[in-house]
Amino acid sequence: MLTQESRENMGRQILKSCRQLVLSKYISETCVEKATDEQLQFVLELLAEEIKRREENKVKRAIKRANFPAYKTFNGYEYKTVKLPTILSKEELESLDFVAMKKNLVLYGPVGLGKTHMAIATGIAACQKGYKTKFFTVTGLVLELMEAKNNNVLEKFMKSIRNLDLLILDEWGYVPIAREASQLLYRVIDDCYERTSMILTTNLEFSKWGNIYTDSQMTAAMIDRIVHHGYLLIFEGRSYRVEHALMREETAGIVPKTKVIS
Incomplete structure (x- = not known):
């Protein structure tokens, strides 16, 4: 049998759970006054399960809103x-301290080395920690920016970007971008500066960004804002997709090895 002190302690825990669930304190008061020991324990466990269920659903909704192309985590990720x-x-990377400090990550290297996987895994972890997160390919973001501008809802779209804790931009510099679109993309970078953390994946070194975004001065300003509070992660090695491609075994003996002539 529970002591009065134990019952009052459980009542306080029930009250705390009720506040989290935005329920009346009447529940905790009634439980302490009228419930049996077993009923008190049952209510406490029930409320705890409801809190857990709501948190899980909240994370699921955040991940869905982030619009990741796949579900990836750091579990088993090879560095x-x-x-x-x-x-x-x-x-420090996986703890997401850089998000709290409004810092950026630039993931640079050839295709197939896990840049997008890392970006998504970081974004999933951010959602689980309650950070507002959004994933775009750069091409996809540019299309949405142009559509928002044409529909006179650009300011609303930009506000949604500014309200993020983490913005992930995949495939930065993969395709050339026209001047107007580049200007809109620059505005995103400028709005996020010291306000929202960013993760960029790219296979293009900084010195070549000007070839993609048409305006060298604007490109320099972009780079300045991205790297000022940022970390550069360099990916090197053999493509994971090529390394594990089924076609490698299927084509063994069919595709001749290339001879190098000096």
């Missing part, structure tokens, strides 16, 4: 192709 900066450890 063998990643060169982290000395001031950023694997643990």
